[in-house]
Amino acid sequence: MKRAIAVRILGLVVLCLWLLPTLALAAPTRRVTSFQSQVVTEGRQTFLRIEIGMNGPIKDYEVKGDGILNPNRLTIDFEKAEKGDVRSEIPLDRKFAKTLRFQEMGKKLRVTIGMQVPASERNYRVYTLEKDRRAGKPHRLVIELYGEGGRRGHVAGLKGRTIVVDPGHGGSDTGAVGVGGLREKDITLEVAGKVRDILENSGVKVVMTREDDRDVYGPTATDSQELQARVDYGNFTPNVDVFLSIHCNAFTSESSNGTETYYYPKTWLDSLLAQNLQEAMIEHGDRRDRGIHEARFYVCRHSTMPAALVELAFITNYVEGNLLADEDFQDEMAQGIAEGLANYFAASGT
Numbered sequence: 001m002k003r004a005i006a007v008r009i010l011g012l013v014v015l016c017l018w019l020l021p022t023l024a025l026a027a028p029t030r031r032v033t034s035f036q037s038q039v040v041t042e043g044r045q046t047f048l049r050i051e052i053g054m055n056g057p058i059k060d061y062e063v064k065g066d067g068i069l070n071p072n073r074l075t076i077d078f079e080k081a082e083k084g085d086v087r088s089e090i091p092l093d094r095k096f097a098k099t100l101r102f103q104e105m106g107k108k109l110r111v112t113i114g115m116q117v118p119a120s121e122r123n124y125r126v127y128t129l130e131k132d133r134r135a136g137k138p139h140r141l142v143i144e145l146y147g148e149g150g151r152r153g154h155v156a157g158l159k160g161r162t163i164v165v166d167p168g169h170g171g172s173d174t175g176a177v178g179v180g181g182l183r184e185k186d187i188t189l190e191v192a193g194k195v196r197d198i199l200e201n202s203g204v205k206v207v208m209t210r211e212d213d214r215d216v217y218g219p220t221a222t223d224s225q226e227l228q229a230r231v232d233y234g235n236f237t238p239n240v241d242v243f244l245s246i247h248c249n250a251f252t253s254e255s256s257n258g259t260e261t262y263y264y265p266k267t268w269l270d271s272l273l274a275q276n277l278q279e280a281m282i283e284h285g286d287r288r289d290r291g292i293h294e295a296r297f298y299v300c301r302h303s304t305m306p307a308a309l310v311e312l313a314f315i316t317n318y319v320e321g322n323l324l325a326d327e328d329f330q331d332e333m334a335q336g337i338a339e340g341l342a343n344y345f346a347a348s349g350t
Ligand SMILES: [Zn+2]
Pocket: 168, 169, 175, 176, 184, 247, 248
């Protein structure tokens, strides 16, 4: 008799222990409460923004794109969610996507979007927004869809890297002076800022040697003191993957033109880095390809990690001087540099 009770109590305890974690983990079922889609223009970028509102915080969801059979299909699976009263199939602005479909699959809710371009990481962005009482908006999942050319300012394959970006010259050192009094130190700072923005958007930790118009060491420094101060940013920051110095080219002959990249071969990675930067800059900037060159530049030699020095274009050439001052060209070169870095990481296997 006593034994039977003991067994029963033990059984109850086991049942409770078994149920406890299940109960604790069971998130409440979410329901879709609103749907909105709108073409948005921000700066130079136009995209379709879709907002799916839900009746509670949105946590468990999985985004899948890049399918082999249906490359243009983007799916988002929500764990424990219901469609609610929204329609099952919603037509979208045809420029970015055709339709969005809600589908309940057991406890899961699947959202399927037929995009007009491949559903690769550069063509969409998915994130959540908390409930905004003031704006009267619920918890939302936001899906941004981009068209041909993809999302500006985002490059896949860079996440988790640390990169030093060095805008050449600055402060007392103007660098080369080109057409219309254009100063190298100003162009390098602008392009470096654009590179920084793209890299940060892509999940990179960026270390800038300067963020404004100044000498890094000080106005009275010797050349090697000044350059060593820049190198130190890389050498004293842990786990830096690449040191990148940005410059504009100059020559006594106004006709000199094109893009080139310098490196110092500390290991095989330096030339690989230079090559990938050079190719992507040519692809985006579309200037004459002057190739990559070995050189004993201080910042390349003394950086302990792979390093390169890019010469965007010739500030002393009439056409290229105007391009260097042009924001569209600066954007293209920055995008090229970021993609070149991603290609380098893919090629190096590091
Ligand atoms: Zn320079």
